[in-house]
Amino acid sequence: MIRIAPVDEVKGSLKAPPSKSYTHRAYFLALLAEGRSKVLEPLFSRDTLATLEAIKTFGALVDRDSIVPPGELSAGYINALESGTTARFSVAIAAIAKGKTTIDGIGRLRERPFDGLVMALQSLGVKVLGNRLPIVVYGGSVEKRKVEVNASKSSQFASALLLLASRIGLEVEIVNPVSRPYIEVTLKTMEAFGVEFERFENKISVYPGVRGTKFNVPGDYSSASFFLAAGALYGKVRVENLQRDDPQADAKILDVLEEFGANVRVGRSHVEVERNELRPLNIDCSDFPDLFPVLAVLASYAEGKSVITGRQLRFKESDRIHAIAVNLARAGIRVRELQNGLEIWGGKPKGFEVVSFNDHRIVMAMAVLALGADGETIVRDEQVVSKSYPNFFEDLWRILQ
Template sequence: MIIRPVDEVRGELDAPPSKSYTHRAYFLALLAEEDSVIENPLTCDDTLATVGAIRAFGAKVDGGNVKPPEEPSAGFVYARESGTTARFSVAIAGGINGGTIVDGAGRLRARPMGGLVRALKDLGAEVKGSHLPLTVRGPVKPGRVRVDASKSSQFVSGLLLLASKVGLKVEVEDPVSRPYVEMTLRTMEAFGVEFERDGFSFEVHPGVRGAKYRVPGDYSTASFFLAAGALYGKVRVGNLLRDDVQADMAFLDALEEFGARVRRGKDYVEVERDGLKAVTLDCSDFPDSFPILAVVAAYADGKSVIKARQLRFKESDRVRAMAANLARMGVKVKELEDGLEIEGGRPKGAEIETFNDHRIAMAMTVAALGAEGPSIIDNPRSVSKSHPGFFDDLRRLLE
C-alpha cells in the first residue's frame, strides 16, 4: 500500500469497540450461570479467536448472544496470534476436569507463559510445556496463589477469570500494565462477580451471572487517529467514555506532555496540533501506545526517550521494529534495552516493514502522512488483528 503525504488531517469519527473488553466479556459469558448478550462486540482476528476458544470450551455463540455450557469442557483451543485468547484459555483450562491443548501461530508460540504456568501448577493443575502449545489438565484446588506478572498482566487477568469460576485468592508480584487488570475487574463486576482487594491481592468468590453488557469504545485504536490530529491538524473521536479505566487513556496525558491540545468530553476526545516538544516517557502501564508515541516523538522538537518494560515480547519486538522503520525514514534513533531515543525532525518517505504487527502498521501509516515523499506499507492487512476498518476510518479523516 502506498501512503502519500497530506497537508492536513481534520475530521471526526467514532472509536471502534474495545478489543480488550470484548475478550473479557466473551470469557465471562462462557463462565456465567445464565445466557449473556454482548452488545457492540469488536469483530477482528483476535476476538474471532476468542469466540472460537469459548466454543471449544462448550459455549454456543451467535454474534453477541452467548449460551454457556453447564460446565466448560476440555478440548482444543487454537488462539491464532491472540495472546489474550491464549493466556485466558490456559487459565480457564486449569479449572476443567480433563486435558485441554492450547496452541497458536506465529510469534505467539514464543511469547511468555511462564508466570501463568507456574501459578497453575502451584494450584494443582498439570501443565506440559512452557510455551505454546501447552497441555493443561485440571481441575485446580481452590486456595491461594502468587503470580509473577512482570512479563504480562494477562497472567493476572486469566487467573481472576478462573477465580470467578472456582474461587481463589490471587496475590500479584511485580505487575506491569496494571490498568488492564482494572479493566478485568470492571468487567467482572458487570457480570456480578464478587471480590475483595487489598492493593494487588484479590479474593474472588465463585459465581458469574449472565449479563447484558455493552462494549465501550477503544482508546487503544483511537490513539492512532488522535495522534494524526496532534501531528497534522485536528481530530475528534467519539464513543470514548471519560470515566473508563482503559490503559491507553494515559496516551492523552502523553500527548499533552508533548504539547498537543487535548480536550476530553463526556464521550469524546478531541486533539489539535500545536508545537510539539521532546519528552521522556515510561509507558510500561500502557505499552500498546509505544509505537504511536515513537511516531509523535519523530516529529517533536528535540530528543525524546520512550520506554516500557515488555516491548520486546509483543506481536513483534516493537523496540527493534520501530527503530528499523524510523531509521528508514531518516530519523535519528538509538535502540535502548527497553525503548528508544529519538531525535525529532521531518521523516522522509520509505519502504515500511510491518513485521506482521498491527500496531506497527497503524503507527507507521500515521508517520507516513507527514513525511517528505510517499511511503510503502508492506503488509497493511496486518491491521485486521485489531481493527480491520483502520484504513477506511483514516480515509474519512482525509476526505
C-alpha cells in the same frame, strides 16, 4: 499494497471501534456465567474471533450477540492464532475443563512467555505441560484457593487467574505487575457480570459466581490513539465513543498528548485533539505498552531528543523496540535502541517502505508517521491490521477527505 502520500492537514471525526480488551473479557465471562449473556457491539477482529472459537471449544453456544454457557466446560484443542489474550485466558480456564486441553497458536505467539501463569496454575495443583505454546492442561479441579502470580512479563497472567477465580473463588496475589490498568479493565468487566471481590494492596479475594448479563463493549482507546496522534501532528481530529473515566491503559494517551503540547479537549463520550507546539517526550510506558509505537511517531516530529521505555516491549507481537527502530531509520529519523526502549531525535521523516514485522500496531503507527513525511510511503502488509482493527485504513481515509 497501500501508498500513502503526505497531506497538508488532517481534519475530521470518526467513531472509535469497540475495545478489544473488553471484548475478550466479556466473551470469557459469558462462558463462565450462570445463564445467558449478550455481548453488544463487540469488536470483530482476528484476535477476538479466536476468542469466540475458544469459548465454543469450551462448550459455549454462540448465536450472534447471545452466548449460552455450558453446564460443564469441555476440554479440547484451542488455536489462539496470534492472540496472546486468547491463549493466556484459555490456559487458565482449561484448569476447570475436565480432561486434556491443548492451547496452541501461530507465528510469534509461540515465542511469547507464559511461565508466570503456568507456575501459578501448577502451584494450585493443576497439571500443566510447557512454558510456551503449545501448552497442555489437564483440567477438572483446582486443589487450592490461594495463588501468587508473577505478572512482570504480562498483566494477562493476572487477568487470566482473576477470570478463573470468578468461577471457583480464589485469593490472587499479584507480584510485580506490568500494565496495571489492564487488570483494572478485567475487574471492571467482572463487576459488570456480577462478580464480587475484595482488594487489599496487591491481593484480590474473588468470590465465585458469574451472572449472565447484557454487556455493552466500550470504545477502544488503543485504536483511537492513532487518530488522536494524527490530530496532534497534522490538524484536528475528534473521536467519538470514548468514555471519560474508563480505566483502559491506553487512555493515558490523553495525558501524553497534553505533555507533548497538543490541545486536548475531553467530553463525556468524545475526545478532540488539535495541533500545537510540539515538545519531546520522556516517558516509561510499562503500564501502557501498546501506545509505544504511536508515541515513537509523536517523538519523530518533536525537535530534540525523546526517550521512550517500557519493560515488556520486546515481548509483544514483535520486538517492538527493534521494529520501530528499523522503520524510523528507514524514514530518515535518527534513533538508538536501548535495552528497554528508544532514544529518538525528532525531525522531518521522509517517505519509505514500511517493514511490518507482522505487527498490526507497527503498520498503523507508520501509516500515521507517513502523513507528514517528505514523499510517498508504501505499506505492503496492510492486512495485518485485521488482528485488532480491520477497518483502520477506511477510517484513516475518512479523516483525510
